[in-house]
Amino acid sequence: MPAIPxxxxxxxxxxxxxxxxxxxxxxxxVGTVMTLVPNHVCPVVNLFDELLVVERGTIVGRWPVxxxxxxx
Numbered sequence: 001m002p003a004i005p006x007x008x009x010x011x012x013x014x015x016x017x018x019x020x021x022x023x024x025x026x027x028x029x030v031g032t033v034m035t036l037v038p039n040h041v042c043p044v045v046n047l048f049d050e051l052l053v054v055e056r057g058t059i060v061g062r063w064p065v066x067x068x069x070x071x072x
Contacts, residue, residue: 004028009036013043 004021011018017036021027028034045051049068053061 003034012036 004019004025006025007019007021009017010020017034019028019034045065046067046069048065050065051063052059053063
């Protein structure tokens with residue numbers, strides 16, 4: 001993770017991400033907003049009506065999720 005050197009996303013599911021950080025590194029407080037890039041986005045995308053396209057911290061577009069709720 002760029003914000004926390006030496007950390008990595010150990011596990012990701014529909015509701016939680018599990019971040020591993022080095023022992024000497026302070027853990028981010030609960031509620032900290034972090035940028036994550038999941039390795040498999042189907043379950044995540046399926047939970048939302050639209051995706052926000054962000055460039056350098058600014059929303060530059062919105063993509064509708066036409067197949068919302070149709071994950072099988």
